Amino acid sequence: QRSSAVAPLGAGLRFLITAGPTQEALDPVRYLSNHSSGKMGFALASAARALGAQVTLVAGPVHLPTPAGVERINVLSANEMLAACQAHQAQSDLFIACAAVADYRMATPAEQKIKKTASETLTLELIKNPDILATLAASSPRPFCIGFAAETQQVLEYAQQKLIRKNLDAIVANDVSDPSIGFGSDQNRVTLLWQDQQHQLQQQDWPATQKATLAHQLIARLITLYQ
Ligand code: CTP
Ligand code: CA
Numbered sequence: 001q002r003s004s005a006v007a008p009l010g011a012g013l014r015f016l017i018t019a020g021p022t023q024e025a026l027d028p029v030r031y032l033s034n035h036s037s038g039k040m041g042f043a044l045a046s047a048a049r050a051l052g053a054q055v056t057l058v059a060g061p062v063h064l065p066t067p068a069g070v071e072r073i074n075v076l077s078a079n080e081m082l083a084a085c086q087a088h089q090a091q092s093d094l095f096i097a098c099a100a101v102a103d104y105r106m107a108t109p110a111e112q113k114i115k116k117t118a119s120e121t122l123t124l125e126l127i128k129n130p131d132i133l134a135t136l137a138a139s140s141p142r143p144f145c146i147g148f149a150a151e152t153q154q155v156l157e158y159a160q161q162k163l164i165r166k167n168l169d170a171i172v173a174n175d176v177s178d179p180s181i182g183f184g185s186d187q188n189r190v191t192l193l194w195q196d197q198q199h200q201l202q203q204q205d206w207p208a209t210q211k212a213t214l215a216h217q218l219i220a221r222l223i224t225l226y227q
Helices: 039-050 078-091 132-137 155-165 211-226
Strands: 014-019 024-027 030-032 054-059 071-074 094-097 104-106 126-128 144-151 170-175 190-195 201-205
Touching: 014 039, 014 078, 024 104, 030 104, 039 054, 039 211, 054 078, 078 132, 094 132, 094 211, 132 144, 144 155, 144 211, 155 170, 155 190, 170 211, 190 211
Parallel strands: 014 054, 014 094, 054 071, 094 144, 144 170
Antiparallel strands: 024 030, 104 126, 170 190, 190 201
């Protein structure tokens, strides 16, 4: 044999990625959700696949095309997203939680359409959703767990707190106070935070970059951190 092909960076690795918003039913015709476009999570799935990895993408309700070669599981609620992730975690090496999961859902979704009443106010009782990322990070065996922290203030401080509190291997901090980047935009500007083997906090900054380009660079960096 005169030469052997170099294996792509992601060859042999299995990624589990969440993307998009979740949708929490209030009644049969209404829901609670958020403006997550899903673009970043889909770009990460596409980049991981392009680098030779096997990718399962658990997607909330977004109208984005499935990246070629990626296995997609569509879900609506946080509970459905958690169940899909738990069903795949044992077959995953890296878990990237990019979804904007609703923090709360209706305590008791109404079985029939909620009717308008004579009252000028309506109070809905909400209960906390499970934290999908923290749940997978606390399980054993666990995949290498990467979170996203979309913040509007004290971005790095809050991201660092989430890294520690959820026992993550890395977190991508994302300033969403600037509308030209982040939610809905094709660009993103992020900082990757992780702890080295001496538990020292490390960080790497990316300037505002197209989500597709950023996704490739992030996936490549996460693979080397994982290794
Ligand atoms: N996340 C999750 N399940 C939830 C909430 C969040 O998996 N129920 C994940 C997100 O996908 C993201 C990370 O946790 O990777 C951080 O999400 P974020 O909303 O920033 O953090 P929260 O812990 O929900 O705190 P807060 O919204 O109060 O900032
Ligand atoms: Ca949240």
